[in-house]
Amino acid sequence: MRNERVLQTGVCFQTKDKAHQEVYDLAVKRAQENIFDFGGTKVMIEGSDMYRGVWIETQPMGGEIYAAYDAGVALGNQLIFMRNARADGRLPGAIFFENGALRCRYDMLQGYCFPQHALNLYYWTNGDEQYLKELYVVLRAHDEYLWKWRDPAGRGCLQSWCVWDTGEDNSVRFGRAQDSWEGETPPDFERMPFYSMDVMGYSFDGRNTLAEISRLLQNGEEALWRERAEYVARRLREFLWREERGACFDRDKTGAFTDTLIHNNLRCMYHGAFSADMAARFVREHLLNPKEFYTPFPLPSIAANDPSFRNLGENNWSGQPQSLTYQRALFALEKYGYLSLAAEFAGKYLRVMKEYKLFVQQFDPFLAKPTMASHDGYGPAVLNVLAFTSHFYGVFKRRNSMVWTGSEGEYSFEQRVGGRRYLLVAKKGQTAGFLDGEEIFRTRTGVRVITDEAGRVLSLVGLDGGDVRLTKNGHTMFAGELTKDGAVQIMSAQ
Numbered sequence: 001m002r003n004e005r006v007l008q009t010g011v012c013f014q015t016k017d018k019a020h021q022e023v024y025d026l027a028v029k030r031a032q033e034n035i036f037d038f039g040g041t042k043v044m045i046e047g048s049d050m051y052r053g054v055w056i057e058t059q060p061m062g063g064e065i066y067a068a069y070d071a072g073v074a075l076g077n078q079l080i081f082m083r084n085a086r087a088d089g090r091l092p093g094a095i096f097f098e099n100g101a102l103r104c105r106y107d108m109l110q111g112y113c114f115p116q117h118a119l120n121l122y123y124w125t126n127g128d129e130q131y132l133k134e135l136y137v138v139l140r141a142h143d144e145y146l147w148k149w150r151d152p153a154g155r156g157c158l159q160s161w162c163v164w165d166t167g168e169d170n171s172v173r174f175g176r177a178q179d180s181w182e183g184e185t186p187p188d189f190e191r192m193p194f195y196s197m198d199v200m201g202y203s204f205d206g207r208n209t210l211a212e213i214s215r216l217l218q219n220g221e222e223a224l225w226r227e228r229a230e231y232v233a234r235r236l237r238e239f240l241w242r243e244e245r246g247a248c249f250d251r252d253k254t255g256a257f258t259d260t261l262i263h264n265n266l267r268c269m270y271h272g273a274f275s276a277d278m279a280a281r282f283v284r285e286h287l288l289n290p291k292e293f294y295t296p297f298p299l300p301s302i303a304a305n306d307p308s309f310r311n312l313g314e315n316n317w318s319g320q321p322q323s324l325t326y327q328r329a330l331f332a333l334e335k336y337g338y339l340s341l342a343a344e345f346a347g348k349y350l351r352v353m354k355e356y357k358l359f360v361q362q363f364d365p366f367l368a369k370p371t372m373a374s375h376d377g378y379g380p381a382v383l384n385v386l387a388f389t390s391h392f393y394g395v396f397k398r399r400n401s402m403v404w405t406g407s408e409g410e411y412s413f414e415q416r417v418g419g420r421r422y423l424l425v426a427k428k429g430q431t432a433g434f435l436d437g438e439e440i441f442r443t444r445t446g447v448r449v450i451t452d453e454a455g456r457v458l459s460l461v462g463l464d465g466g467d468v469r470l471t472k473n474g475h476t477m478f479a480g481e482l483t484k485d486g487a488v489q490i491m492s493a494q
């Protein structure tokens with residue numbers, strides 16, 4: 001598939017908030033500076049002076065965000081991994097371009113924020129079926145690889161074998177374990193291998209995506225992959241969920257639970273592997289707990305009151321909140337219906353970015369200020385500014401729908417997709433949506449409007465509670481009360 005088949009895209013954001021405009025414009029510039037040609041495939045690297053390659057835990061997800069600006073680059077961030085899969089199905093954890101050639105690393109699973117984003121890029125390709133078929137083969141082979149090698153004990157729970165299998169650089173929770181691990185023979189470290197909530201999430205994500213691809217291709221295998229995905233979710237709950245604590249915990253090589261309360265539960269939500277009640281308990285009991293993850297600047301990697309927590313201002317996943325965690329959190333919280341919480345976290349992140357204008361990996365959870373300041377240009381921080389702006393001050397494409405959200409302020413946000421122009425305008429507590437210059441809705445701020453690509457309103461979601469009136473050219477389409485995070489359907493998507 002050639003990149004010229006993707007939709008032509010572009011964004012224009014203008015706001016009266018001078019600090020927001022400055023950091024947004026700077027993010028656009030930094031994003032462009034992170035684009036490179038990797039042997040004929042244009043990609044966006046992870047960025048800063050520390051990460052001059054592409055990692056599978058960041059770049060497919062970052063690619064989807066950047067599709068709004070350049071869908072060709074976004075597609076490259078998927079194809080670079082798809083087309084460098086090993087013959088046994090294993091995908092590279094990271095890829096570098098050195099001395100005119102690609103160097104692929106297969107010694108770490110490295111986060112695997114890939115399947116759902118690679119599928120979503122299909123919707124930026126004018127429906128290229130060959131891309132879907134290629135992705136199906138890649139995802140199926142990788143899932144087969146995981147279950148062939150990463151469940152050596154036959155417990156129905158996949159293992160992580162090294163620190164970089166989950167991308168938690170330097171975290172103290174791993175004990176004396178190596179960063180990477182070659183081959184298919186399990187290591188024997190102090191505590192590892194771990195029976196891993198993350199790696200189970202990888203498989204669930206892959207299988208759930210395979211089911212969706214099967215539905216689109218009508219290949220007769222949707223039910224099979226749904227059943228296999230549900231098996232993973234069930235085993236995750238049976239083996240790693242602790243009902244008395246309302247969270248998942250990895251098990252060590254002996255099968256004993258590890259006691260460290262980690263943000264990786266939010267990663268399970270990002271992958272979609274938690275049931276609604278599991279997600280509700282983790283959010284209510286832990287994510288919103290000021291002693292754990294709801295610090296002044298939220299989302300530390302390890303709960304702030306956990307004995308393993310370390311507030312270290314360097315590349316270390318033992319404590320400080322990570323920009324990459326904020327990126328995953330956006331997808332996780334929106335997926336489970338916590339839109340108002342996603343907006344709150346985005347607002348806190350943007351406030352710090354507007355003040356310091358440094359695109360860094362980590363932040364002090366108590367002082368709400370960036371650390372690692374000498375490593376500016378970190379891709380997930382750059383893309384967070386773009387994503388949080390489009391998700392809460394603009395409009396973005398989600399598969400076959402367009403998602404419009406107006407927050408307080410005075411601004412305009414235009415998203416160009418193919419030959420269409422989607423424009424959201426906010427002023428004096430009101431937002432209006434336009435498609436190619438024609439009004440398609442008008443309502444108050446604090447409301448998310450979902451339309452199809454032709455501009456027909458499908459549903460509403462409330463960021464806050466209260467009365468909502470939705471109109472089109474003065475005619476009322478909906479009038480009523482929306483609860484916080486509550487949704488109402490206006491018309492069918494069919």
